[in-house]
Amino acid sequence: MGQHSYPTLQLSQRIGRQWSNIEATRTLSNQKLAELEEALIDLDSEDTSIVVLGSLGRREFTSDSDIDWNLLVDGIADPNHHALFLKIQKNMKPLAVKPLGREGTFGTFVSSHDLIHKIGGEEDTNANLTRRLLLLLESTPVGRPTAHERVIKNILKRYLFEDRSFWRGSGQGHHIPHFLLNDFARLWRTLAVDFAYKLRARSGEGWALRNIKLRMSRKLLYVAGLLGCFFIQFVFDPDVHHAVLGEETFRPDILEIVHGAFSETPLDIVANFLLNHKHLYGTASELFEAYDQFLGILLSSDLRNHFDKLSEGDGDSDSLYQEARKMSHRFRDALLDLFVDTEELGPLTRLYGVF
């Protein structure tokens, strides 16, 4: 594989399409990550990772994107971590075009303790859930990756090793990590509910852009999460599948495989699956073309500004919004084709994604 090759690009080449906006945001992301590496040099350590999330973590960065980041601490508590945090914040500022979101989910310290131990229950707050699962789905370390990788493995260890049914298998011979899958579903529904919450809290401000993002990039996170959970079904030959998953000594290998799957970007997780299913190339084309169109909106400052100012009441009569809505339906329909109508994913979606 060439240095600049990645699954989505391979898929586009395989099916003879060009998704120029996906490629453009990928290039912009790599440029921004390189700038960050330079700006944050010597601010990393073995116990801490500077982690970027959001569009940059997904490699969908545009010139108008903000930079969502956290300082992940996985080691002894040190009062000087505050000085480190301030230094990162200072060095990051010139590279970011706008401030971070108001919820305080990003631009903060994150302790590995909360991410690893507080899964479910009263203490698993909205912010903790979001930080934990976005760490799995769309995070990239800047600088040394050691703490980032260690924390992700430990989160996956909790989800997988504590899920008896995953190892034992279902009556249908499926090995699905229910614990993890249910949390991805929870994240998706939380994002959707928070859309309504923000609509009210911000009196409709920024409604259209958030709506389009919910239908596209937020939904893509859930899609990547589901595929990551279903992925293990397709790794091994059916003859040995149950035996491998049932053998306790192979569990760290399985954890590594799942970790490897989630180390790709959400789009690449989808592309990886589709690359191996040639008969789904038509669906792939629909799905990625819709997503490419979405990134085209975000790449255009004019369109972005238009949607940023559009009120909910004007949405029905706005031709650009209606076009974006159609794009989101095209994306949704391709996902339904993939997850409901295929013999590979249909049964898994019905059994584990619905009831």
Added chain:
Amino acid sequence: MQPLGYSTGALALSDFRRALEMLKDQPVAAIELSAIRKHELIPLLRSLDGLDLSRFEYVSIHAPSEFSPQEERWIFQELYESRHRGWPIIVHPDTLHDFSVWETLGDLLCIENMDKRKPVGRTVQELNGLFEVFPRASFCFDIGHARQVDTSMVEAYRMLKAYGQRLRQVHVSEVSTQNKHATLSFVSILDYQEVANLIPQTVPVIIESIVSEDQVGPEINRVRKALAVT
């Protein structure tokens, strides 16, 4: 019985005689003679003929953990001259400068996986490069270092799977985030138990936990529990 014992350095720093004295009533059958600071090497090597090590089924020497390229020649030569004893020489891979000389030790050269401060030897990927350079070398699996690098124990598992055939001895202690070799805790015992089944029952276990004399026995018991040492 799986040979189990201590590093003399963990018990009494450079005073290896004192360390051996501390172990005289303990159920140990393995010893690692530590020269982890370079000034300890000559006194240790010059004393070997006078030490009664007959009770130990397994003996190894820990080479200094820091020396310059200029010092490498004499340090290597001193260690090389002890090769007739057949004792593995435990080395930290980041200390080696001239690989060609160390390669002549064959399988007596025993490469230890490193803690997170070191630039090499921390992961399977980094060990792969080392064992390509030293194809005959054996492996000292430091379970505390492996856990410090990756508390999920996946890296420890991968090391034992990849290099189990080369495994010559195990180092055990709990390595803190500040790189101190402490006694095993409840949590580290649970972590070590996860990979203990991958360590053959014939491979010697060397305890590196820094303990006072009254804790020598209790730490042995903790290690037995963690690694299922018979």
